[in-house]
Amino acid sequence: MQKMCGQDNPKHQCHCQGTRMERFIQPCLLLLLHEKPTHGYELMESLKEFGFEDGGDPGLVYRNLRKLEEEGFVTSEWETEGTGPAKRLYSVTDTGIDLIHSWSAHIQSNINRLQYFLQRYRNSLGSQPKNEE
Amino acid sequence: MQKMCGQDNPKHQCHCQGTRMERFIQPCLLLLLHEKPTHGYELMESLKEFGFEDGGDPGLVYRNLRKLEEEGFVTSEWETEGTGPAKRLYSVTDTGIDLIHSWSAHIQSNINRLQYFLQRYRNSLGSQPKNEE
DNA sequence: ACATATATATGATTATAACATATATAGAAA
DNA sequence: TTTCTATATATGTTATAATCATATATATGT
Numbered sequence: 001m002q003k004m005c006g007q008d009n010p011k012h013q014c015h016c017q018g019t020r021m022e023r024f025i026q027p028c029l030l031l032l033l034h035e036k037p038t039h040g041y042e043l044m045e046s047l048k049e050f051g052f053e054d055g056g057d058p059g060l061v062y063r064n065l066r067k068l069e070e071e072g073f074v075t076s077e078w079e080t081e082g083t084g085p086a087k088r089l090y091s092v093t094d095t096g097i098d099l100i101h102s103w104s105a106h107i108q109s110n111i112n113r114l115q116y117f118l119q120r121y122r123n124s125l126g127s128q129p130k131n132e133e
Numbered sequence: 134m135q136k137m138c139g140q141d142n143p144k145h146q147c148h149c150q151g152t153r154m155e156r157f158i159q160p161c162l163l164l165l166l167h168e169k170p171t172h173g174y175e176l177m178e179s180l181k182e183f184g185f186e187d188g189g190d191p192g193l194v195y196r197n198l199r200k201l202e203e204e205g206f207v208t209s210e211w212e213t214e215g216t217g218p219a220k221r222l223y224s225v226t227d228t229g230i231d232l233i234h235s236w237s238a239h240i241q242s243n244i245n246r247l248q249y250f251l252q253r254y255r256n257s258l259g260s261q262p263k264n265e266e
Numbered sequence: 267a268c269a270t271a272t273a274t275a276t277g278a279t280t281a282t283a284a285c286a287t288a289t290a291t292a293g294a295a296a
Numbered sequence: 297t298t299t300c301t302a303t304a305t306a307t308g309t310t311a312t313a314a315t316c317a318t319a320t321a322t323a324t325g326t
Contacts, residue, residue: 020155022154022155031253107247111251114243114247117240118244121160121233121237
């Protein structure tokens with residue numbers, strides 16, 4: 001049996017599996033880092049604003065940051081000052097900024113595709129009653 | 134080196150990797166089959182309207198159809214009449230229709246997330262000049 | 267006879283997310 | 297002072313899905 005999406009209402013269990021937005025975490029991280037250079041743990045907190053439940057999986061966040069750094073879109077340095085364990089502070093590079101622009105263009109075209117789908121959905125099914133589960 | 138997205142203009146090679154819309158082929162197949170029961174090969178042709186280049190990979194299309202059938206969202210039967218090789222004709226079931234509704238709700242919420250991103254992008258970067266590659 | 271269009275299917279590889287843990291620092295509470 | 301929690305980063309493992317490659321077969325056009 002396939003996994004369910006859960007969506008907004010935890011009681012409603014639909015089967016659409018439309019939960020994942022592939023790679024979407026990447027532009028979110030870049031944009032957040034452009035707004036304010038910071039570290040992974042705080043980024044997780046901010047990711048909630050972009051719809052990532054609980055800020056997303058730590059593994060996903062930290063690995064994405066490392067990969068972005070490998071590829072030159074962000075840079076990092078250790079911050080040992082202050083309380084608690086050391087933080088790895090990230091900031092966006094110039095190519096990172098370019099990447100945000102690229103992503104934004106792409107996200108706009110994704111919106112267009114999704115809206116095309118909804119348009120067509122409404123034309124053929126939108127006004128019909130739904131079978132409640 | 135990471136893969137590039139290609140986007141609209143084949144000459145423009147951006148690095149956003151935002152090409153895939155995970156699982157999006159599923160609601161498209163279901164909606165097309167609701168509009169008109171048909172077979173995989175023709176579905177590939179129609180998928181172009183939803184932004185799938187060349188109608189998407191045949192492997193992806195046929196495997197998705199089989200999986201949807203396994204799960205009871207579509208049914209199929211062989212069509213041996215007519216010219217050319219036999220076609221497997223698919224149509225949507227009632228639970229398949231429900232699934233389209235679920236997907237649509239989800240797609241709407243994905244649009245909202247993407248638009249939230251773009252809004253925030255415009256606030257912090259939208260008016261600035263882009264470094265052309 | 268050979269190429270092409272139609273039609274379905276499957277094997278193998280790669281990319282990504284999800285799930286599970288491990289490690290370490292520091293403050294608060296008991 | 298022991299224990300709990302929050303902070304902070306990291307990695308191993310598995311599951312899922314897209315991509316790439318290829319195989320098979322029917323029919324038509326040249």
